Amino acid sequence: MKKKVRDNIVVITLISLTLIFTLCFQAFGMKEYSRYSTDTLHYERGKVVEVSEQEIEYDEGLGIYLGKQILQVEMLEGEEKGEVIEVTNYLTNTHSVYAKINTTLIINADRPEVSDSYYTVYNYDRTLPTLSSVVIMMLAIFAIGGGKGIKAIAGLGYSMFLIIYLVLPAVFSGYSPICMSILCAALSTAVTLLLLNGQSKKTSAAILSTMAGLLCALILFMIMSSLLHINGSSASEAEGLILIQQSTGLKIKDVLFAGVLISSLGAIMDVGMSIVSSLYEVYYHNPHLTEKDLFKSGIEIGKDMIGTMTNTLILAFTGSAFVTLLVFISYQVQFNQLFNSNYLAIEIAQGICGTFGIVLTVPAASLITSIFLTRKTLKKN
Helix, strand or coil: CHHHHHHHHHHHHHHHHHHHHHHHHHHHHCCCCCCCCCCCEEEEEEEEEEEEEEEEEEECCCCEEEEEEEEEEEECCCCCCCCEEEEEEEECCCCCCCCCCCCEEEEEEECCCCCCCEEEEEEECCHHHHHHHHHHHHHHHHHHHHHHHHHHHHHHHHHHHHHHHHHHHHHHCCCCHHHHHHHHHHHHHHHHHHHHHCCCHHHHHHHHHHHHHHHHHHHHHHHHHHHHCCCHHHCCCHHHHHHHHHHHCCCHHHHHHHHHHHHHHHHHHHHHHHHHHHHHHHHHHCCCCCHHHHHHHHHHHHHHHHHHHHHHHHHHHHHHCHHHHHHHHHCCCCHHHHHCCHHHHHHHHHHHHHHHHHHHHHHHHHHHHHHHHHHCCCCCC
């Protein structure tokens, strides 16, 4: 009972300090910048009550409707809440939002001070299905994972809070992307593992193993980015980043490092915790094993994990680039052109470095855990 109270105090303290620091930063340390003035633009929900007129045709090849609709839309929020407005909906190759009666849409309401308001269809209202999917996912995690499932959700929520409300604003405001991403990784790893496993030597070993793997991935990415001559200025969004840099001091050069650390964190944490837990169980049933024996056992356990986890990470990067690669094929891009493009160089570097972090987490976790177990008295947690 005392141990659970102590564990909760540590986690609550970390979360509270993070919250206080984030609120202070949001209030005093964040710089503001906007590429466009959006004071007159409002994205508000509305429901189609009538399709007054439509001239549309279905494109079999694209699988979408093309043409024009004139809609009567009842606004569900904003200044015109409860009123019915007329909206012309243009359906094109790149923006086909086909509306029927009772379809809920997001309406782009432009209300300039010197002229009449203008309304266009922005997109479907995806709020309800998105939130429903999140709730179903949480219920599934709870149903299968029980109490640990709830803790896993809490850990994920904390990680997302860190990224959205601290790391992104801090990097945007000119603070070091490397330092902020390392801080995020350390806090996220500590809180997640403390929530799941409590305060113990096993948790400490898992935290150290995860950070060791992440630092290995970071160091390799630094080396590869130098050899491949890539940095934030090589990214497809470089123009936007340069405009931000001119106003907030954004450190473009190091932005990619933060992406590698954050994208690799989950997989590396999984491998680190799995190795540590397995070795603790092995040692509990055979406490006469030496440090060398435990290290070898950790390597053997990690061999199976490396195959599956590296696939997970590489395929995740490949999947995110799938559409872009299709476009490259349509342009009949030559091998030298594709292989030496900024885009592919960045994707390859991120995939390799994340995988490298996973691979090196195995010996790191094996070494750290074997030292923890053989040099200190084991207390099963």
